[in-house]
Amino acid sequence: MHAKNDNQAMTNFIYNMIKEDVEKGALGDKCVHTRFPPEPNGYLHIGHARAILLNFKLARIFNGKFNLRFDDTNPIKEEQEFVDSIMEDIRWLGADWEDRLFFSSDYFDVKYEFALRLIKAGRAYVCDLNQEEIREYRGTLTEPGTESPYRNRSIEENLDLFERMRKGEFPDGSRVLRAKIDMTSGNLNMRDPVIYRILHTAHHRTGDKWCIYPMYDFDHPFSDAHEGITHSLCSIEYTDHRPLYDWIVDNAMELYPEVVKYRSRQTEFARLDLTYTVMSKRKLRRLVEEKYVQGWNDPRMPTIAGMRRRGFTPAAIADFQERVGVSRADSIADLALLEHCIRQELETTAPRLMAVLDPVKVVITNWPEGESEMMEMENIPGDESAGTREVPFSGELYIERDDFMEDPPKKFFRLAPGREVRLKGAYIIKCEEVIKDSQGIVSELRCTYDPQTRSGNDTSGKKVKGVIHWVSTGYATRVKVNLYDKLFTIEQPEEERDIDFINNINPQSLVVCENVPVEPAVEEVFPGSRFQFLRKGYFYYDPVASEEGMPAFNRIVALKDSWAKVKNKG
RNA sequence: UGGGGCGUAGCCAAGCGGUAAGGCACGGGGUUUUGGACCCCGCAUGCGCAGGUUCGAAUCCUGCCGCCCCAGCCA
Numbered sequence: 001m002h003a004k005n006d007n008q009a010m011t012n013f014i015y016n017m018i019k020e021d022v023e024k025g026a027l028g029d030k031c032v033h034t035r036f037p038p039e040p041n042g043y044l045h046i047g048h049a050r051a052i053l054l055n056f057k058l059a060r061i062f063n064g065k066f067n068l069r070f071d072d073t074n075p076i077k078e079e080q081e082f083v084d085s086i087m088e089d090i091r092w093l094g095a096d097w098e099d100r101l102f103f104s105s106d107y108f109d110v111k112y113e114f115a116l117r118l119i120k121a122g123r124a125y126v127c128d129l130n131q132e133e134i135r136e137y138r139g140t141l142t143e144p145g146t147e148s149p150y151r152n153r154s155i156e157e158n159l160d161l162f163e164r165m166r167k168g169e170f171p172d173g174s175r176v177l178r179a180k181i182d183m184t185s186g187n188l189n190m191r192d193p194v195i196y197r198i199l200h201t202a203h204h205r206t207g208d209k210w211c212i213y214p215m216y217d218f219d220h221p222f223s224d225a226h227e228g229i230t231h232s233l234c235s236i237e238y239t240d241h242r243p244l245y246d247w248i249v250d251n252a253m254e255l256y257p258e259v260v261k262y263r264s265r266q267t268e269f270a271r272l273d274l275t276y277t278v279m280s281k282r283k284l285r286r287l288v289e290e291k292y293v294q295g296w297n298d299p300r301m302p303t304i305a306g307m308r309r310r311g312f313t314p315a316a317i318a319d320f321q322e323r324v325g326v327s328r329a330d331s332i333a334d335l336a337l338l339e340h341c342i343r344q345e346l347e348t349t350a351p352r353l354m355a356v357l358d359p360v361k362v363v364i365t366n367w368p369e370g371e372s373e374m375m376e377m378e379n380i381p382g383d384e385s386a387g388t389r390e391v392p393f394s395g396e397l398y399i400e401r402d403d404f405m406e407d408p409p410k411k412f413f414r415l416a417p418g419r420e421v422r423l424k425g426a427y428i429i430k431c432e433e434v435i436k437d438s439q440g441i442v443s444e445l446r447c448t449y450d451p452q453t454r455s456g457n458d459t460s461g462k463k464v465k466g467v468i469h470w471v472s473t474g475y476a477t478r479v480k481v482n483l484y485d486k487l488f489t490i491e492q493p494e495e496e497r498d499i500d501f502i503n504n505i506n507p508q509s510l511v512v513c514e515n516v517p518v519e520p521a522v523e524e525v526f527p528g529s530r531f532q533f534l535r536k537g538y539f540y541y542d543p544v545a546s547e548e549g550m551p552a553f554n555r556i557v558a559l560k561d562s563w564a565k566v567k568n569k570g
Numbered sequence: 571u572g573g574g575g576c577g578u579a580g581c582c583a584a585g586c587g588g589u590a591a592g593g594c595a596c597g598g599g600g601u602u603u604u605g606g607a608c609c610c611c612g613c614a615u616g617c618g619c620a621g622g623u624u625c626g627a628a629u630c631c632u633g634c635c636g637c638c639c640c641a642g643c644c645a
Binding site: 011012037038039041071073074076077130131134135138139140141142143144145172173175176185186187188189190191194196197198199213215216217219220236237238239240241242268270275323324325326327328329330331332333334336337338339340341343344347348352381382411413414422423424425426455456458464465466467468469491532534535536559560561562563564565566 | 644645
């Protein structure tokens, strides 16, 4: 439907590059093969969705393959809980890794062998410098480093020491294995990078089998080449690591060709940020831990889990990613674009329902006492196949409090004393009397209806500008509604260097409406489905927040509101 | 002269020597029983700046300016 053809949608530089590779036969007998390599130490967010979808779609467009590989080389930070949530999120997004679920830790044996071969080739050595000394020897951004005094140990000694590291003879931090590259390189990553460290910590997959673990820069390129990844896509901050990536892959091909399926290449692209939210793991964790939100899946969070509970759809997220595009330039996508994508999808797919979020009572004084009438309304305007439903109309109704103004400005088209308005799908009513409580708050509007104006066979010839929604008081089902809005009040909450980003939280990011009257058709809908509450916005029947007898609906996004603009102009 | 990356509209982004796509946002009009949706129209004499090459430059050259990343035994 709204999803464009893949080939038309993709016009970014990575797509172009792969297309060229394919056309000139650069892949040999290989097909395009990509991967998404999350570290299982946190929840996925909308920024990750770009990487997931990009990798997955690229593989699909070129009839290639897409792997999911957990980068689990640091047992201190990684947990099974995150493996599970990450898989759930990726699956929900629609990226299918088929039978190719891998873990970096699956290759610890073969990586150990590779390390041995590097040592034997004189290209890696065990270094006894402690962490602080390694830092000192590394030099600075502007000064070259100094070679470690252990750099020229004999191959035999290195082999012996590395073996003893593996056996657990040395404490954490006492020794590391380093690649012997160039301590004078302007690129710090090439100054004899550490490739294995000692960590006497159990691993979520390999248990106590290992007490030495490979570093990312050694592990990642090797795993890519080992899996036969043709295009290794990563974010821009790894550009500096590319020479090391190539060094590792080249050495693997030379020293251990039997386990290398492809000479993988790394390509970097910019991360994706979004306005009115934060994306850093640290800040998201703070929001959760300090209880500014109710958890990682709070519908205000930019996490995949949060967006799923808010009611976003995978299709809208994918559409958003496509429209934003991919480049190497730092970018912050506009929340308005994401909102546009979900509105566009729901406009044609979400059935309409009437709910009055902030009710005020209307009594129709000339309506026959105790009578009611069924009004037929379209579920999705313009889509006959979506059918219609019956909505009970009566002499006592709720309408939205802000659909009435006692002293309205010229451009206000809704209800006001002496003015007429159409009740959507029903009759035109006229406000005859305003009743207020002791505090002067409007408590009831007494109106008359015009029997000639029944929707569908209006013989009155009347034209009113305003159309408002309503619910019959005697036929209202009560639900809970969570009105979610932007989590922050400014576009870039992370930008304010001197002010804690917490200060920019939107105090109105969640407004709860209890006992909201909704037309009775709501009783036939299911958790997990999406609706438009007429004129108010799109809502998601939240299976998590709903309770027995009290369904909860989350506002995904409000409808565009051009009245608000008029009103604010004065 | 540490190394690397990036500057096209308010936000994204195409373009790769032939005279600035597209989307969102914004503004105007039409239409409408959702102030929604839909349909028109408008929105960079200009591509960070300054020179140069060329019949012709966002694209090539030179020099500047600005922003981002890198000194984890994190990924």
